[in-house]
Amino acid sequence: MTAPVAELDCRGMPCPRPVIELAKRIAEVEVGEVLAVVADDPAAAYDVPAWCRMRAQEYVGADQAEDGVARYLVRRLS
């Protein structure tokens, strides 16, 4: 049950923009659902998991969008 119900396109955004977008938009998915963040900023690989830890959400893992850009999956827990 890790298929994302929504995807944020953060391509081209420097840090910390992808994490800001994630924080602003996480409430758009229901508790238990997964939100995907597509970001080419190298810091996102560390900062999306760190955000999940600091905000008590679940970092599910990373895969790739169709164009090969990294995609980070976050499950809303609260």
Add this chain to the structure above:
Amino acid sequence: MGDGGYLDSASSEPLHPAAREAMLAALDQGYADPRRLHAPARNARLILDNAREAMAEALGVRRDEVSFTSSGTEAVHRGLLGLLRPGATVAHSAVEHSAVLHALAWRPDLRVRSLPVDATGRIDPEQVGEHDVLALQDANHEVGTVQPEVGGVVFRDACASMGRLPLREGWAVAAGSAHKWGGPAGVGVLLVRKGTTWRNPFPADDRVDERVSGFENVPAALGAAAALQAVVAERDEVNARQHALVDRIRAAVAGIPDTEVVGDPVERLPHLVTFSFLYVDGEAVVDALNRRGFSVASGSACTASTLEPSHVLAAMGALTHGNVRVSLTRDTTADEVDAFCAALPEVVAGIRQDAGL
């Protein structure tokens, strides 16, 4: 605010008064070539020998274990590479200074293994594994965490800690950087323990000390040694004061929402603390604090050309954006720290507000 707002001593400590005094005297007396046999040369040689002696005494090492290099980076390169025979296996912590990583990358013959660190930035000494040489810093330059003492052949990069903390036991070779303890820039110290198999990795020179090359910077070597002696003599008092001031900053920062203080809270450099603010561009914090008279460093790279975050913060699993490193000078006062602690929440709140949060 004047120099009181300078909170970046981990990048470079202001010159210690003891260094200034020693250097001014040596600039007039130590200009000649210490290898010549005439009177001015003997003066220069005497000053250089005194500097080596003072350095050895302050560090608790033998005089013949001390070499002066032209920088801490050179001491790291020379010191580490001189330990590595062709094809050697090298382990290093994932949070070593880039000088160590660049030195290892320069030698494609090596087998190199990076050791993971925990959330405080420390390696697990039980998980070091097989290697010929271990490269391990005494303390981390970005987050201050002190690394454990380990066995085997160890290269210890002590650039961040030399003078402030005693050398960690068990080094075969160690490196330090004078401008980090209040000596002049352009002086590094290379320590090669007696009995260590170490070979000069660079072209030889016919100078006073066969481990290094180039004309000796005699006045700067004396300044570096004088500063080190003074710092070691003062460190019980200075470290206790700085440790308490850093605790005060840690407490103030912990009161700012969505903030992470990184690095070991206790086993750390006394003068340094690092933290990261969610949703904040590290360079924006540096700029905003600079406008209020505070000079700090950031390990974030949000707008830097590389965009690559700090490999130290990344290895620790810490938040890499919104990072600020504060490092106190020996003169930083409680009032200056309080002023900084008062300014910081406003600065962070302002940047978050601009981001629409």
